[in-house]
Amino acid sequence: xxxxxxxxxxxxxxxxxxxxxxxxxxxxxxxxxxxxxxxxxxxxxxxxxxxxxxxxxxxxxxxxxxxxxxxxxxxxxxxxxxxxxxxxxxxxxxxxxxxxxxxxxxxxxxxxxxxxxxxxxxxxxxxxxxxxxxxxxxxxxxxxxxxxxxxxxxxxxxxxxxxxxxxxxxxxxxxxxxxxxxxxxxxxxxxxxxxxxxxxxxxxxxxxxxxxxxxxxxxxxxxxxxxxxxxxxxxxxxxxxxxxxxxxxxxxxxxxxxxxxxxxxxxxxxxxxxxxxxxxxxxxxxxxxxxxxxxxxxxxxxxxxxxxxxxxxxxxxxxxxxxxxxxxxxxxxxxxxxxxxxxxxxxxxxxxxxxxxxxxxxxxxxxxxxxxxxxxxxxxxxxxxxxxxxxxxxxxxxxxxx
Numbered sequence: 310x311x312x313x314x315x316x317x318x319x320x321x322x323x324x325x326x327x328x329x330x331x332x333x334x335x336x337x338x339x340x341x342x343x344x345x346x347x348x349x350x351x352x353x354x355x356x357x358x359x360x361x362x363x364x365x366x367x368x369x370x371x372x373x374x375x376x377x378x379x380x381x382x383x384x385x386x387x388x389x390x391x392x393x394x395x396x397x398x399x400x401x402x403x404x405x406x407x408x409x410x411x412x413x414x415x416x417x418x419x420x421x422x423x424x425x426x427x428x429x430x431x432x433x434x435x436x437x438x439x440x441x442x443x444x445x446x447x448x449x450x451x452x453x454x455x456x457x458x459x460x461x462x463x464x465x466x467x468x469x470x471x472x473x474x475x476x477x478x479x480x481x482x483x484x485x486x487x488x489x490x491x492x493x494x495x496x497x498x499x500x501x502x503x504x505x506x507x508x509x510x511x512x513x514x515x516x517x518x519x520x521x522x523x524x525x526x527x528x529x530x531x532x533x534x535x536x537x538x539x540x541x542x543x544x545x546x547x548x549x550x551x552x553x554x555x556x557x558x559x560x561x562x563x564x565x566x567x568x569x570x571x572x573x574x575x576x577x578x579x580x581x582x583x584x585x586x587x588x589x590x591x592x593x594x595x596x597x598x599x600x601x602x603x604x605x606x607x608x609x610x611x612x613x614x615x616x617x618x619x620x621x622x623x624x625x626x627x628x629x630x631x632x633x634x635x636x637x638x639x640x641x642x643x644x645x646x647x648x649x650x651x652x653x654x655x656x657x658x659x660x661x662x663x664x665x666x667x668x669x670x671x672x673x674x675x676x677x678x679x680x681x682x683x684x685x686x687x688x689x690x691x692x693x694x695x696x697x698x699x700x701x702x703x704x705x706x707x708x709x710x711x
Contacts, residue, residue: 313337314425317346328428329599344595344611365430369400371459378452388415406430419443434579434600441587451586458582465662472669476676483684490691495520498695505702513694552604559605567668572606573637574661581654591617606632
């Protein structure tokens with residue numbers, strides 16, 4: 310879906326800028342109205358003059374942030390910093406983006422506004438933190454904080470990906486071997502048994518019939534898979550469909566709990582980073598909601614933002630959504646009483662990132678043997694089904710029946 314850059318004002322008259330992802334300008338307007346914003350300007354970020362939607366690797370953004378922070382802290386002019394970074398980045402896409410950002414800054418735009426034109430590289434979290442840094446005059450500190458946040462986020466994502474590598478390889482190999490058996494090996498055995506006119510065990514008949522149907526109607530699974538994929542994508546594009554799918558994801562045994570813990574850790578660390586950077590809590594919650602990646606969590610966080618705008622506490626509405634456990638709600642409540650919500654959110658993030666790592670290890674230890682057992686049962690079933698009639702043939706041949 311396209312990204313739309315907006316300029317709007319909230320119910321208190323405060324101006325805000327950022328990007329939203331929506332199917333159409335009308336959908337983007339409705340999304341912003343639901344957040345209590347009055348839109349004064351809305352443009353397609355991907356096609357805005359000087360803009361870019363090309364994706365840039367997270368590692369490149371981390372290095373860019375660290376280097377820019379070091380140079381700003383050393384007292385270098387921002388234009389000089391961008392000029393140096395433009396010539397030393399390895400990713401040509403990021404180099405082109407830095408060139409466009411430098412030109413925009415040179416023409417009088419703020420760094421945050423220039424970065425906001427490139428949502429494929431700098432998301433709303435990044436842009437809003439830079440805007441807060443510009444207002445507070447602490448650009449180097451915020452850049453270092455951003456880099457640290459991105460590093461922790463990337464580390465957590467990498468742990469999840471690494472844990473799924475082995476199960477994915479085993480599953481892929483299983484599917485490949487099953488395909489070879491069904492489409493190439495079993496049909497040949499079926500022809501041999503048919504020519505010899507032998508009585509086949511029920512398991513062999515079932516296996517050969519399944520193989521024959523798979524070869525004969527090979528297009529049916531393809532049509533079903535493609536239809537399911539396109540239907541899923543079409544349904545997921547609707548607000549109700551996206552919400553229902555994301556709700557179902559959170560209810561999947563084992564994986565739903567992992568997704569919930571990942572979301573809580575991301576929520577806590579993102580909101581803490583924003584609050585420490587000087588972003589007001591309501592606006593911070595809006596940013597967290599837009600970067601959550603889950604419609605259920607987004608709705609819960611936006612509801613909490615509405616409570617905060619009315620002057621109420623953050624902890625109460627978070628507990629009503631059924632997403633955040635009592636422990637998280639109570640820790641945030643303690644943080645509100647002591648005036649250190651940002652520090653308490655960091656502790657929550659650290660705890661749940663540890664929980665995520667433990668859950669990943671537990672899932673891996675369960676998935677690996679299950680896949681091996683399933684593969685073993687499949688291979689054993691095929692072997693027994695094929696070998697049994699061959700053994701009978703050998704026995705009949707030894708008795709002189711052939």
